[in-house]
Amino acid sequence: MRCSCSCLLAAPFSASHETLHNSVDEALLLKRKSEEVLFYLNGRCIYLVGMMGSGKSTVGKIMSEVLGYSFFDSDKLVEQAVGMPSVAQIFKVHSEAFFRDNESSVLRDLSSMRRLVVATGGGAVIRPVNWKYMKKGLSVWLDVPLEALARRIAKVGTTSHPLLNKPSGDPYTMAFSKLSMLAEQRGDAYANADVRISLEEIACKQGHDDVSKLTPTDIAVESLHKIENFVIEHTVDNPVGDSQADSHVQRIQTL
Numbered sequence: 001m002r003c004s005c006s007c008l009l010a011a012p013f014s015a016s017h018e019t020l021h022n023s024v025d026e027a028l029l030l031k032r033k034s035e036e037v038l039f040y041l042n043g044r045c046i047y048l049v050g051m052m053g054s055g056k057s058t059v060g061k062i063m064s065e066v067l068g069y070s071f072f073d074s075d076k077l078v079e080q081a082v083g084m085p086s087v088a089q090i091f092k093v094h095s096e097a098f099f100r101d102n103e104s105s106v107l108r109d110l111s112s113m114r115r116l117v118v119a120t121g122g123g124a125v126i127r128p129v130n131w132k133y134m135k136k137g138l139s140v141w142l143d144v145p146l147e148a149l150a151r152r153i154a155k156v157g158t159t160s161h162p163l164l165n166k167p168s169g170d171p172y173t174m175a176f177s178k179l180s181m182l183a184e185q186r187g188d189a190y191a192n193a194d195v196r197i198s199l200e201e202i203a204c205k206q207g208h209d210d211v212s213k214l215t216p217t218d219i220a221v222e223s224l225h226k227i228e229n230f231v232i233e234h235t236v237d238n239p240v241g242d243s244q245a246d247s248h249v250q251r252i253q254t255l
């Protein structure tokens, strides 16, 4: 059977397919969910927020491909705007404040656009003005346990993360201790997001004892599901009217 997920049409059983999706069924579920959500999104952008390594880029790319949205990474846009190859270099040559100013400008510019999935920088949540921009679309917090974050970061290294990159020490321990401090400072800020995706909750629902068993597709499906519920609950002027929306909900529930 061929995978119907648009991102993987050319090579349904490639290595990336196995990494992203556990099965063809999972890919089909993702496709079906995206079609339902598109109806309610009405072109609104999706902003992914979360700590470094929480999967914003990985999950964001899957969501953008399946929704037919464009994907942007705000860190990359800041690098382009400043004309430097890495965030680490921007911090070093200029300062964190300079980076944050540019990050806000990038988010402001993106907020006037439609049909985007944006992976934001891990610290974008700390400035209230960024929320003003992100609230023009829907925000999704990828809430990942710190141990899992530190494991992922230790695996790929900390050089690209100026706030984590310390010259000495075991990478897992260093990442874990710095992430713990940042999480404490930012806990409330991430909670401003419209939707919270707790990997612990998804793992529990699926009967796993460890979040590392979850594929990026599992997380994308759950994100789309929660976005749909949020939009249905919060849309006052539903473009298709309540009764039509109700019948749409009934129709998709029987699929």
Ligand SMILES: Nc1ncnc2c1ncn2[C@@H]1O[C@H](COP(=O)(O)OP(=O)(O)OP(=O)(O)O)[C@@H](O)[C@H]1O
Pocket: 050, 051, 052, 053, 054, 055, 056, 057, 058, 059, 119, 121, 122, 152, 153, 156, 212, 214, 215, 216, 219
């Ligand atoms: N569900 C997952 N399971 C296992 N590893 C994952 C999962 N999602 C992402 N990863 C891995 O974790 C690392 C961080 O993921 P990703 O780059 O998507 O996070 P991010 O939130 O965009 O991070 P950054 O703040 O660095 O931009 C990558 O190596 C990625 O392959």
Ligand SMILES: O=C(O)C1=C[C@@H](O)[C@@H](O)[C@H](O)C1
Pocket: 051, 052, 075, 087, 120, 121, 122, 123, 124, 160, 161, 162, 163
């Ligand atoms: O959590 C943070 O403060 C950061 C996360 C990265 O995405 C970059 O935006 C930068 O390294 C700062």
Ligand SMILES: [Mg+2]
Pocket: 056, 057, 058, 073, 119
């Ligand atoms: Mg990223």
